[in-house]
Amino acid sequence: MLVCALACRPDAPSDTPETKTNPPPAPKDVLVFPASLHADDxxxxxxxxxxxxxxxxxxxxxxxxxxxxxxxxxxxxxxxxGWQAVQEIRILALQRVVLETKGEDDRPRRETVYALLAKVSLDPQHPAAGDRPVRDVALMLVREQNAWRLASAPRKMRQWLKDRFASDRSPGREKATSVPQKRETGKRPAP
Structure with missing residues (x-):
């Protein structure tokens, strides 16, 4: 679970008394994004x-x-x-990938996306951490209406990221996750 990478239900009210919250505090300085992993763009x-x-x-x-x-x-x-439990988000990989998908007309098309793997460290004392305070989270960046957006990484992309870049490859380590896992788009990501 990336605290930010989960699914909002369309039936979830956004301004009911149960869901309304106080303004968020100032942003925490939690991001580690090494220059060596930056994209050319x-x-x-x-x-x-x-x-x-x-x-x-x-x-x-x-x-x-x-x-x-x-x-x-x-x-x-x-x-x-969950967001309050985040102690660090460390980018482990950012790779440009071309997915082969089918367009609305069922014709093959190529879509350039970015595969993103982040290691999220949660406060182990916070309930959101559960029994896994450190998690590898795979996401995909897609281009929509001239802007980049987050999306769930397809299963094959998550596995590819885990195999190449996961922060811990020890036995029993859970695979990189992306939530929600609704969409299985495209074929095997290219390295």
Missing amino acids: EEVNAFVRRAMETCATGDYDRFRLLWSAREEPLPRAEYEK
Whole structure:
């Protein structure tokens, strides 16, 4: 679970008394994004920084705007429960990938996306950490209406990222996750 990478249900009210919260505190300085992992496209790097920093701010409305229109991000209640536990988000990989997908007309098309792997360290004392305070989270950056957006990484992409870049490859380590896991788009990601 990346505290910011979960799914918001369309039936979840956003302004009911149960879901309304106080304004979020100032952003926490939790992002580690080594220059050696930056993409050639500075717009991509800026989006990664903005997206990951938003995950640690508690501003659900801004977080929601980061997601692809193809899927829903995590519910407000889950986001609000988890963002406070984030201690560090360390980018482990950012790779340009070309996916082969089918267009609306069923014709093959190629889509350039970015595969992103982050190690999220949660406060082990916080309930959101559960029994896994450190998690590898795989996401995908997609281009929509001339802007980058977050999306769930397809299963094959998550596995590819885990195999190449995961922070801990010890036996019994859970595979990189991306939440929600609704969409299985495209074929094997190219390295």
